[in-house]
Amino acid sequence: MNEEADHQHALSTQAKPSGLSRFNTLRFQFTLVIFLLAFVPNAILIFSAGRDLGLLGRAALPLGLWLGLVAVFSAVVGWVLSGALLRPLSRLAGELGRGEFHPAQNALGRMNVDDPQEVRALRAAFSGLLDRLGTEQGRRSAFMATLVHDLKTPLVATGHLIRTLSKRPLPDLERHALGEHLLTENARLLGLVQQMADAHRFEREDVRLTSAETDLRALLDRVALRLQQGRVVPGVPVVVSGEGLAVVDAAVLERAVANLADNAARYASRRLELRVDPDGVSVCDDGPGLPEGASIASLAQPFNAQPVEIAGHKYTAGTAGLGLYIVRRIAEAHGGELVYRRESAEGQPALSVMHIQLPEIFGVSSELSSVRPVPEDPGQTEPVGELPVSRTSDAAPPPSLADPLAVAFYPHLPVAASPTSIPPLEVHP
Amino acid sequence: MKLVIADDHPLFLMGLGYALRDQGFEVLAQASDGLAALEACLKWQPDAALLDVKMPGMTGIEVCARLKREAPAVLSVLITTFSEPAVVQAARDAGARGYLSKETPPEELARQLRDIMARPDINRLPQVSVPRLTPRETDVLPLLAQGYSNKEIARSLGVSPDTIKDHLARLYIKLDAGDRTQAVSRARTLGLIA
Numbered sequence: 001m002n003e004e005a006d007h008q009h010a011l012s013t014q015a016k017p018s019g020l021s022r023f024n025t026l027r028f029q030f031t032l033v034i035f036l037l038a039f040v041p042n043a044i045l046i047f048s049a050g051r052d053l054g055l056l057g058r059a060a061l062p063l064g065l066w067l068g069l070v071a072v073f074s075a076v077v078g079w080v081l082s083g084a085l086l087r088p089l090s091r092l093a094g095e096l097g098r099g100e101f102h103p104a105q106n107a108l109g110r111m112n113v114d115d116p117q118e119v120r121a122l123r124a125a126f127s128g129l130l131d132r133l134g135t136e137q138g139r140r141s142a143f144m145a146t147l148v149h150d151l152k153t154p155l156v157a158t159g160h161l162i163r164t165l166s167k168r169p170l171p172d173l174e175r176h177a178l179g180e181h182l183l184t185e186n187a188r189l190l191g192l193v194q195q196m197a198d199a200h201r202f203e204r205e206d207v208r209l210t211s212a213e214t215d216l217r218a219l220l221d222r223v224a225l226r227l228q229q230g231r232v233v234p235g236v237p238v239v240v241s242g243e244g245l246a247v248v249d250a251a252v253l254e255r256a257v258a259n260l261a262d263n264a265a266r267y268a269s270r271r272l273e274l275r276v277d278p279d280g281v282s283v284c285d286d287g288p289g290l291p292e293g294a295s296i297a298s299l300a301q302p303f304n305a306q307p308v309e310i311a312g313h314k315y316t317a318g319t320a321g322l323g324l325y326i327v328r329r330i331a332e333a334h335g336g337e338l339v340y341r342r343e344s345a346e347g348q349p350a351l352s353v354m355h356i357q358l359p360e361i362f363g364v365s366s367e368l369s370s371v372r373p374v375p376e377d378p379g380q381t382e383p384v385g386e387l388p389v390s391r392t393s394d395a396a397p398p399p400s401l402a403d404p405l406a407v408a409f410y411p412h413l414p415v416a417a418s419p420t421s422i423p424p425l426e427v428h429p
Numbered sequence: 430m431k432l433v434i435a436d437d438h439p440l441f442l443m444g445l446g447y448a449l450r451d452q453g454f455e456v457l458a459q460a461s462d463g464l465a466a467l468e469a470c471l472k473w474q475p476d477a478a479l480l481d482v483k484m485p486g487m488t489g490i491e492v493c494a495r496l497k498r499e500a501p502a503v504l505s506v507l508i509t510t511f512s513e514p515a516v517v518q519a520a521r522d523a524g525a526r527g528y529l530s531k532e533t534p535p536e537e538l539a540r541q542l543r544d545i546m547a548r549p550d551i552n553r554l555p556q557v558s559v560p561r562l563t564p565r566e567t568d569v570l571p572l573l574a575q576g577y578s579n580k581e582i583a584r585s586l587g588v589s590p591d592t593i594k595d596h597l598a599r600l601y602i603k604l605d606a607g608d609r610t611q612a613v614s615r616a617r618t619l620g621l622i623a
Contacts, residue, residue, distance in 0.1 A: 098608055130576060149483070149510050153438045156531045160444030163535065168451060178443075185440045310488050310516055 026089070027082045034078030035071075042070045088119040096126065139302065143196070150192065154185050195322045199302040202326060207333035209249040216244045216281055216361070220274040223258050227265055227272075236268045242276030244361040248334055253356070256330040257281060259323045260354045271351065278364045280336060280357040289342060289352035296340045300324035327356070335359040430546055433458045433473060435466035435489070436481040436508075441531070445479070445508075452539035463487025467495050470503050476546055477526075482509040482516060490516070490523045497524035504549050506542065508533075513620025514557035521554045528554045559619050560603035567621075569596045574613045574622050 050056075050063045092115075115123065161178055164170070170178070217240070224238045257274065260283040264272050267287025275282050290299060302325045328338040336357040344350040432454050436442045439461065446456050458469035463484045470478045470492075478496060480489035487495075493505040506527035507520050520528050527545045529538060545553060562570070565586075572582045579597070583590040597609075604619075606612035616622045 098610070134575075152510050153436075153441050153531060157438065157441035157444035160448040160535065161440070164444070164447040164451065168447070181440060181443065310482060310490060310511070310519065 027079075027086055030082030030085060031075065031078040034081050035074045038074035038077060039071050042074070043067060046070075088115045089122075092119060092123060092126075146192075146196065151189065154189055158182060158185065195326065198326050199322045202329040203302050207252065207329055209252060209333055211247050211249050211334075213245055214248050214250040214253070216246055216248075216276045217242065219250055219254050220257065220276065220281060223254060223261050224274055226258065227261050236265070236270060236272050238265075239271075239273045240275070241273065242364065244276040244278075244364040246358050246361050248358065252330055253281075253334065256327040256356060257283060259327050260356075263323065264352070264354070267352075270349065273351075276361070276364065277355065278361060280355055280361065282353050282355040284343070284351040284353045286349040286351055289350075290340060296324065296328065296338055300328040300338060327354075331356045331358075430477070430543070431455045431457050431473070431475040432477055432479055432542075433460065433466060433469045433475045433503075434479045435460040435463065435469075435484060435492070437461050437484045438481075441481075448535035449479075449539070449542075452535055454539065454542070463489065463492045467492050467499075470496055471500055474500060475503060477504040477506055477542060479506050479508050479542070482507055482511050482520070490519050490525070493520065493523035493525045504545055506545060508538075511620075514559045515620035517555050517557045518559040521552075525554060559621070562600070562603065562621065566596055566600050566603075569593065569600065570613075570616050570622050573597070573600075573609055574616070 046063055046067050050060055055063055161182055165175060165178055220240045220242075224240050228238055261272075261274060264283050264285035264287065268285035269287065271284070271286040273282075273284040275284065290296075302322065324338070331338040334356075336359055339355040339357055341353050341355065342350050343353050430453070432449060434442065434445055434449065434456055436445065442459050442461060446459055449456055457473040457475050460466035460469050461484075463480075464486045466478060466480055466484070466489075467487065469475075478492070480492050482489040484492075489505075489507050489509070493507070496503050496505050504526045505524060506529060507525050508529045508531055509516075510531050512530075517528055526549050527541060529541060533541070541553075544551075568586055569582055572585055577585065579590045579593045583593045586593070597612075600612055601607070604612050604615040606615050613622070
């Protein structure tokens with residue numbers, strides 16, 4: 001409100017100039033120029049004619065009166081013309097001042113007002129500026145909503161649980177489970193904060209890469225193994241396919257693929273595939289994919305506000321797009337791009353494909369195989385042995401609660417039930 | 430005192446459950462979405478339902494409204510991080526008996542719940558004054574906030590610019606605003622637009 005008051009004050013100050021500054025206006029300057037252009041040649045002609053005709057003294061009075069009339073007429077013409085010339089600009093200033101700005105073009109691409117080209121350009125520039133301000137305001141709302149809704153709720157929950165752990169005698173098993181839930185939530189919140197920090201950083205600077213020739217298959221195997229150990233939904237096989245080498249920053253690219261794979265695992269119902277393609281790597285799942293009409297360009301934006309409708313009104317209740325935005329920036333840093341498409345084969349469910357396109361891949365092969373284990377040393381990329389794709393819950397680590405990426409990628413969907421989440425309805429007899 | 434609690438955040442649901450049990454409440458069921466909360470309330474007929482506002486499927490406010498019609502004996506209490514006047518107003522209209530912040534400490538939460546159950550007829554929702562907009566005015570506001578001109582709003586809603594002018598005049602009166610900027614600013618403060 002203070003900013004608005006300042007703005008109003010600035011407008012009112014501009015509207016009431018004082019002293020000599022009242023003449024420091026474009027209209028006055030235009031009037032002066034027109035006046036001088038009209039009057040000076042007339043004055044010269046009249047003086048010359050008077051001298052040639054020998055009109056001096058009282059005989060020159062009619063000429064003087066005529067000159068005065070010419071001066072008044074020139075001033076009036078100048079005032080009227082300058083007003084007409086500056087009308088589009090005055091209209092624009094008035095609209096901006098009243099907050100009733102009309103963009104240069106409406107939604108149908110038609111010109112809203114009959115403005116000269118320069119003022120249209122000004123309108124277009126203001127329009128762009130207002131759009132950017134609107135986007136920034138949306139991002140700020142989403143950022144604040146993330147702080148208020150996405151972070152406050154788990155922090156309050158953590159407080160309740162810590163009180164319970166410290167005050168209430170619980171059986172060892174229950175106490176251990178509570179501790180694991182708290183640790184998992186803590187990791188999730190740290191992940192969310194890290195994502196917010198990364199998105200903020202990637203908005204301002206390039207992703208720094210330390211590139212080296214990397215076995216993309218080994219990279220996908222590592223992601224698949226981690227997926228299998230921690231986050232997959234039982235019954236969904238993870239398939240890794242293809243071979244290829246590329247000059248990339250393995251750690252950074254792995255993070256991007258892991259982001260995509262985590263999210264795909266959350267929505268896949270029967271199929272999840274990580275594959276090396278001839279022009280990059282892809283993460284495919286048979287989930288519902290992006291919302292109808294949505295594009296990567298619109299969703300992979302930092303702090304993309306996602307409104308929620310409550311009682312007929314829309315509220316910003318969190319941010320979305322952080323995960324996708326980070327993946328997009330990583331792809332771009334490698335000279336590629338993030339592409340989304342739906343693939344459908346006859347008799348098969350349609351696949352949502354998130355493809356990180358890379359500039360160059362060597363030794364491409366489309367051989368299909370199951371997930372292989374990852375060596376202990378993260379620097380070593382050669383896979384060893386075979387690991388059957390199985391989803392026994394014995395090996396599953398503590399449950400992962402609602403992942404911010406899930407909301408980040410598919411904000412329109414409820415998070416799929418995972419073995420870790422609390423069942424929708426728990427009844428205590 | 431028997432409760433059904435609902436929140437889409439699993440950890441909050443768990444923490445709230447423990448906190449309320451510690452305070453002597455019996456938590457009959459925990460639900461992670463609005464529909465499950467409604468079903469649990471209809472099935473278990475608790476003394477009160479403690480509902481989050483933003484939940485998948487049905488919002489807590491929609492659950493309140495359904496409970497008011499289908500199980501009037503169940504007292505609906507909302508627990509939320511939303512404080513926008515328009516949401517409070519909607520909760521009141523839906524028949525909520527309480528509107529609590531998620532930050533409320535367990536002891537205070539228990540005290541307020543017991544108060545609500547002891548004297549359910551007292552209006553405990555925060556006092557807010559939110560103008561009641563017609564559906565058309567509700568349609569016009571977001572377009573106004575996006576900086577659309579009267580002509581563009583009219584084209585977008587399929588009505589004449591004069592009709593929009595009338596809607597705007599009424600909106601200005603309801604929002605106590607002198608111009609478009611003030612109207613949008615006031616609507617944002619009241620939570621009528623994001």
